Amino acid sequence: MSKLQQQPARGHQGSHRTQAVYLHIPFCTNKCFYCDFNSYVLKDQPVMDYLVALDREMELTVAINPPGQIKSIFVGGGTPTVLKPNEMEYFLKSIRKHFPDWADDIEFSMEANPGTTDLEKLTVMKEGGVNRLSFGVQAFQNDLLSGIGRIHNTDDVYRSLENARKAGFDNMSIDLMFGLPNQTVEMLDESITKALALDLPHYSIYSLKVEENTLFHTMYQKNQLPLPHEDDELQMYLLLMSRMKEAGYEQYEISNFAKPGLHSRHNMTYWLNEDYYGLGAGAHGYVGRQRHMNIKGVNAYVDGVEQGLPRLDVNPISKEEAMEDFLMVGLRVMKGISRTHFEEQFEEQLDEIFAKPLHKMVSAGLLEVTEDGYCLSEQGILFGNDVFGEFIGSITS
Structure with missing residues (x-):
């Protein structure tokens, strides 16, 4: 999940009803070395209990704050695509049940990891209304990928995109990262070349931030994290801006590039300081100038929903x-x-x-x-x- 999808934007009060929905699936096949998001390794997790609790949170939420016509839905994680096809189907039906009024041009995005997206699952997603995929690729060098704890390799990227196209997806985005341990400017240049060869509508390209409570933070404190020099990191950012511009992509936000008219509408909700529902373990939401954060742990969240809305924190925003x-x-x-x-x-x-x-x-x-x-x-x-x-x-x- 991108930083901005996690950060609060303190929504505003208004007469219109909320039109954007964020849902959090906190399960992953493994934990990446740089990740400080609310995510848990899938093995032995009560996935179906979680999805039932999420369905209940949706029901409680719309009863208190009825939605308007939904213009964007974003499912982040974790890795939402670790759900099995039957779990995915249940989850997508839940969304449609509680948020039935969709704009004709709704943007329904789901984060996906290469290597967790076979054709069967992608078909279930497409049939359930998902129409935009965001793949966490990060780099096109296998050594760099294993060095940051990713489970996929570059072959998985091509296979996942091919499967997505077979399932009928054409609106796709990939995430890349720069400033990674042992990454050079030349490596980033190669990743951008390979990414652009895919001719996708959208690219998000983030710099690595060493966050507390991650393996990378521990390594950094022990002086064991071979990060690029600041000058090289600046060169990387300048390079990616010029390359994306040359290729006809508009830089519409600090880390995001799109073909004209194909920017992420859901993220614009955050950047325009507009209201959105935040549902699921650890999710943030902003409705009626009130910010909330949900209980983080999977079992704690499931238990919390039995008592009502699973809030860890609620703040009215001045x-x-x-x-x-x-x-x-x-x-x-x-x-x-x-x-x-x-x-x-x-x-x-x-x-x-x-x-x-x-x-x-x-x-x-x-x-x-x-x-x-x-x-x-x-x-x-x-x-x-x-x-x-x-x-x-x-x-x-």
Whole structure:
């Protein structure tokens, strides 16, 4: 699951009903060395009990906050495609039962790992309404893949994509990573070449972050993690931006590239600071300017649903926090933030509320003024975290 799918965006209050759904399947065949997501190795897990509990959480959720017409559904993990065909069928029927009103052009994405997607399972997914697949490929060098704990090899990637096309999928995305241990600029260049040869509509390309509670963090602390030099990592990012642009892909967000009109609509929900349901163990959700996080453990989540909504944490979000988040997440998108959109959400003037940090970032050459707001400059893209950091606490502290 990508970082942004895990991070809160503090939804806003509005008269319209929620139109986006995130569902979490926390099972994996194994744990990757860099992964700090809420995921558990599949062996001996009560999968069907979990899916029944998830069905119940959906039922409770829509009873309290009835949905609008659903425009996007995203199933992340874990690895949702470790579900067996019969489990997958049950799960997809649950979604359709509780969220029956789908937009004609709904985007229904599911994360998939190469090596866990045979034709039978993909056919069940297609028949259940899934119409977009996001494959976690990460690299096209088998040594690098085994070095980060992935179970698939490059042959699995080609076979999975071939199976997906046979099952009728044409809207597909792959994730790549850079800044991996022992990765060189040349290796990333080769991965991009092989990825582009697949001629897919969408690519997500993330830099490795060494997170706590991962094997990589332990190795890093012992000085046993051979990460690329910072200069090489910068070269990797510059390379991928120029290569994707040359190939006709629009960089519509810091880590995401798409053919015109084929960006991830679900992720835009987060970046536009809009409401979405978050369902499943450890899932985050934002509805009516209230943020929640669910109980993380599989058995604890199943038990929790028996008592009601399986909440670990619920936070009402102040208008000021929501405004800060609007800038923080919105500036990730290349076209930037809109004064009009800000005013619609908050009935306040963007330039008045954030006059000081906006002026500072424009003066530093990291933000540019657009027709209706602000966007990252070319330099700002490289120092995005510094820019976002300027707005955290700028009106709440």
